Amino acid sequence: MSIHNIHIAFIGAGNMAEALIKGLLDAHITSSDKLIAADVNHARLTWLAEEYAITPALSNTDAVGRAEMIVLAVKPQHILQVLAECAPSARTTQTFVSIAAGITLSRLEAALPPRTAVIRAMPNTPALVQRGVTAIARGTYAHDTDFHRARDLFLAVGKVLELPESLMDAVTAVSGSGPAYVFYLMEAMIAAATTHGLSLTDAHTLVVETVRGAGELAARFHEDPRELRRRVTSPGGTTEAAIRALDARKVKDALVAAIAAAANRSRELGA
Numbered sequence: 001m002s003i004h005n006i007h008i009a010f011i012g013a014g015n016m017a018e019a020l021i022k023g024l025l026d027a028h029i030t031s032s033d034k035l036i037a038a039d040v041n042h043a044r045l046t047w048l049a050e051e052y053a054i055t056p057a058l059s060n061t062d063a064v065g066r067a068e069m070i071v072l073a074v075k076p077q078h079i080l081q082v083l084a085e086c087a088p089s090a091r092t093t094q095t096f097v098s099i100a101a102g103i104t105l106s107r108l109e110a111a112l113p114p115r116t117a118v119i120r121a122m123p124n125t126p127a128l129v130q131r132g133v134t135a136i137a138r139g140t141y142a143h144d145t146d147f148h149r150a151r152d153l154f155l156a157v158g159k160v161l162e163l164p165e166s167l168m169d170a171v172t173a174v175s176g177s178g179p180a181y182v183f184y185l186m187e188a189m190i191a192a193a194t195t196h197g198l199s200l201t202d203a204h205t206l207v208v209e210t211v212r213g214a215g216e217l218a219a220r221f222h223e224d225p226r227e228l229r230r231r232v233t234s235p236g237g238t239t240e241a242a243i244r245a246l247d248a249r250k251v252k253d254a255l256v257a258a259i260a261a262a263a264n265r266s267r268e269l270g271a
């Protein structure tokens with residue numbers, strides 16, 4: 001494992017950093033003494049450091065000075081300010097990994113010393129339960145060692161795909177924001193279930209387990225969802241009636257428009 005013996009610093013100790021830290025430790029990919037975190041929110045940093053027995057850095061610069069791999073896990077609007085702070089302590093032997101939505105490799109590289117190895121990644125929140133999917137793209141100066149470090153980091157919290165950077169806006173729209181589309185569907189299903197007399201608790205259980213089971217079926221059998229849907233849709237049956245109602249309201253078109261809106265927004269954020 002290429003990250004077993006290196007120190008990894010997280011700049012920004014929020015939700016995503018926690019998911020990655022928890023994943024790395026739960027999967028025994030590294031040990032807590034190899035992990036460092038920095039955050040402007042001191043209460044959050046102290047809590048995270050105590051919870052996972054990792055080292056709280058005194059500052060972003062201190063964190064960069066202590067690690068071979070630096071994970072930039074702040075919101076996109078904070079990334080350039082963070083890079084300006086980190087750049088003076090950056091070394092060309094380090095790997096910088098950014099998970100900030102929309103921030104391009106060229107902007108990241110321009111903000112760091114020349115020839116710094118940078119990887120851009122787009123994970124998603126199921127990483128919190130080690131069921132994430134992450135797309136990663138290599139920067140101009142990222143070698144195989146850098147790529148393998150980033151790949152192993154995200155493998156700790158799910159699956160990893162290497163893709164060209166030109167597809168990152170699409171990835172952001174599909175899997176980065178994707179869990180929210182599923183939650184949106186779940187909200188509607190739960191609300192509908194309660195109007196048909198189910199208690200909120202029972203509706204929640206029925207919907208959550210249905211989504212979990214459907215996802216597991218699709219993942220385990222690698223089948224086209226269309227085929228899986230066909231199998232539960234008997235002619236003249238209940239599912240067919242439901243799909244007809246969805247089609248009549250152009251729900252597929254709405255999803256296509258939602259993904260296009262998210263991809264456009266990702267492009268705008270990167271501009």
Ligand SMILES: NC(=O)c1ccc[n+]([C@@H]2O[C@H](COP(=O)([O-])OP(=O)(O)OC[C@H]3O[C@@H](n4cnc5c(N)ncnc54)[C@H](OP(=O)(O)O)[C@@H]3O)[C@@H](O)[C@H]2O)c1
Nearest residue numbers: 012013014015016039040041073074075076099100101123
């Ligand atoms: N959550 C997702 O679904 C998801 C998916 C894919 C990618 N991402 C990307 O992951 C990144 C982090 O997202 P998140 O959900 O983990 O955000 P988050 O929970 O808000 O965590 C970011 C942390 O960084 C801190 N911070 C702000 N400015 C800082 C600075 N200058 N130096 C050090 N720390 C600073 C924040 O403190 P304050 O709260 O005090 O500002 C916060 O604790 C984002 O760029 C996002 O685009 C998120």
